[in-house]
Amino acid sequence: MPINQQIILKSRPQGKATVDNFEMREAAVPVIKAGQVLVRHQFLSLDPYMRGRMNEGKSYAAAQPLDSVMIGGTVGVVEASAHENFQPGDTVVGMGGWQTYSVVDANEPGAIRKVSTSHVPASAYLGPVGMPGVTGWMGLTQICKPKAGETLVVSAASGAVGSVVGQLGKSMGCRVVGIAGGAEKCRYVTQDLGFDACIDYKAHADSKSLYGALKAATPDGVDAYFENVGGIIMDTVLARTNPFARIATA
Numbered sequence: 001m002p003i004n005q006q007i008i009l010k011s012r013p014q015g016k017a018t019v020d021n022f023e024m025r026e027a028a029v030p031v032i033k034a035g036q037v038l039v040r041h042q043f044l045s046l047d048p049y050m051r052g053r054m055n056e057g058k059s060y061a062a063a064q065p066l067d068s069v070m071i072g073g074t075v076g077v078v079e080a081s082a083h084e085n086f087q088p089g090d091t092v093v094g095m096g097g098w099q100t101y102s103v104v105d106a107n108e109p110g111a112i113r114k115v116s117t118s119h120v121p122a123s124a125y126l127g128p129v130g131m132p133g134v135t136g137w138m139g140l141t142q143i144c145k146p147k148a149g150e151t152l153v154v155s156a157a158s159g160a161v162g163s164v165v166g167q168l169g170k171s172m173g174c175r176v177v178g179i180a181g182g183a184e185k186c187r188y189v190t191q192d193l194g195f196d197a198c199i200d201y202k203a204h205a206d207s208k209s210l211y212g213a214l215k216a217a218t219p220d221g222v223d224a225y226f227e228n229v230g231g232i233i234m235d236t237v238l239a240r241t242n243p244f245a246r247i248a249t250a
């Protein structure tokens with residue numbers, strides 16, 4: 001019998017989450033009932049929202065309950081199906097959580113979605129063509145609305161959302177400037193993702209120094225800003241915006 005390895009949230013982190021907040025458990029893989037699908041996970045997404053869910057208190061979504069499998073987006077393969085729309089071998093996207101298998105009620109709206117891997121790798125459904133990519137696309141095309149020739153700045157530029165925003169911005173004809181932490185991330189942003197420039201904010205001790213680097217990278221000011229991080233980075237970019245600049249906050 002296959003074993004379902006599960007990662008359980010045991011306690012609520014204070015500050016950064018640590019391994020002590022979690023516990024690994026092994027459970028039997030459940031037998032499915034009518035309408036259900038058994039999925040073996042191949043990819044799990046780790047996203048910033050998860051840290052917020054580990055807290056209790058008022059939020060836009062319910063807190064992750066203690067002593068249960070940690071929530072998370074997954075891509076996997078159907079192992080067994082008792083639902084007519086799904087067959088063993090189908091690649092599916094869902095919220096299977098931090099475990100190797102999940103049982104999904106396929107009649108629940110939005111619980112599971114069949115996807116094609118003929119043109120897009122399965123993992124991309126958790127990234128560029130999944131929730132982060134759609135977030136980037138929405139903010140860029142519906143809020144930033146950059147025109148060709150304008151300057152677009154993107155913070156957390158090497159991340160799941162920022163990497164998509166910058167590449168879309170380039171395809172729209174913009175000058176795209178990323179902000180990321182560290183020389184290696186900036187190299188990735190310019191050389192692999194194709195941004196025009198990238199500022200390593202960790203190389204700048206204060207906002208004056210960061211502003212100087214941003215000014216050099218944005219000689220015509222900032223027309224659109226995709227904001228992912230807040231704090232000193234956001235304040236510095238705001239000081240460089242042109243009249244009628246648009247700002248999307250993720």
Ligand SMILES: NC(=O)c1ccc[n+]([C@@H]2O[C@H](COP(=O)([O-])OP(=O)(O)OC[C@H]3O[C@@H](n4cnc5c(N)ncnc54)[C@H](OP(=O)(O)O)[C@@H]3O)[C@@H](O)[C@H]2O)c1
Nearest residue numbers: 047048049132135156159160161162180181185228229250
């Ligand atoms: N509204 C929505 O529906 C929605 C959906 C998806 C994501 N989001 C939000 O979008 C943002 C980006 O998400 P993502 O999935 O792209 O995240 P990600 O891939 O995990 O990247 C996050 C990056 O942010 C940077 N960062 C973290 N703390 C920072 C700080 N204090 N100052 C400066 N940079 C910091 C880090 O990059 P560096 O090492 O380069 O600093 C980190 O790698 C997050 O705020 C997330 O909550 C919103």
